[in-house]
Amino acid sequence: MSGTDDQQGQHYFTARPASPEQRRTLRVHLAGRDVEVETAGGVFSPDHVDLGTQVLLRTVPAPPPRGDLLDLGCGWGPVALTLALLAPDARVWAVDVNERALDLVRRNAVRLGLTNVVAATPDDVPDDVRFAAVWSNPPVRIGKPALHGLLTRWLPRLAPGGEGWLVVGRNLGADPLQRWLVEEAGLPTTREASAKGFRVLRVAP
Template identity: 75%
Template sequence: MTGNDHYFTANPASADERRTLTVHLAGRDVEVETAGGVFSPDHVDLGTGVLLRTVPAVPGSGDVLDLGSGWGPVALSMALESPGARVWAVDVNERALDLVRRNAERLGLDNVRAVLPDDVPADLAFAAIWSNPPIRVGKDSLHALLLTWLPRLAPGAEAHLVVGKNLGADSLQRWIAEQLGDAAHVERIASAKGFRVLRVTSR
């Protein structure tokens, strides 16, 4: 695999290979489109499944964020559960963002905005952040990503992150707590199938 094939690049070199899947999101079976060159193109990956079974209800209004959206299982779940919220699906992979837009249209969801990171208005504060973050981008890039977005939680709002135990979930929990200090409370709220779910509550 070359660097350009990775799902966390803007334009993956691997073949598009569009396909249609039936997946279970927000308590119902839905049909979605996926493609090569995006994260977990053949199913809802295990970590995302753990996250979606753990998170609380989506806020009924306001702006909510799926950070590292891929083809959209988290963003689509948020939008299906809370049509009154505005869901921001953020990714650097243009193919993934196109899939989120197509899937939102397929499901009749007009509350999803699939955008590049720089296209999110700088003054937005989020009522919730859900993420299966791209751990494999490397520690420095991951840390920069989290320090960009976690401070944008509204006061009292929560972020939920799912991270593999063997990919450093416990050390990441400690690092987030050290970096955010008194601005947030960080805790592990679930552990399943080799994954940890971390909750970051803004103060």
């Protein structure tokens, strides 16, 4: 969350942000190409691809070419759009509680000609869907209990052989989170990279 969002008390992890939309377009680099996307106020990092997401996208291997892929906490969509561009034959679930963010993901998918993106609230994802990959810059600022609940809801839904990739700030508890995933959640987790103050964690149940 940016300093401006903190000062205004905006919460991009609520369903309907109270802040003005203030829609804008950005030129960003996703999946090896420069593209134009739409963003708005009241969503995470509306003016750029945040540093943590940049670290994640530079670190993870290519996604599986088929199957269901999940961007957990999608915001306006940099991770989901990257997955969809890299794996056009996969179905990409962009999941968030923020309705404004989901609307932006849908708009951006249309803008980029992507037909394989499904933007959905958590409860709108069918229970029987299993994911070949989960990529996430999770919303750590929702607090430990909520974050732990989020991760234990979705990471066990990885398909056999699937991998989860998380980027978490070192100063925001990446190392304790890794220990918790291993010792309490029972999810084998390794640190795969460390860059610019972030850890990239691989979860392979």
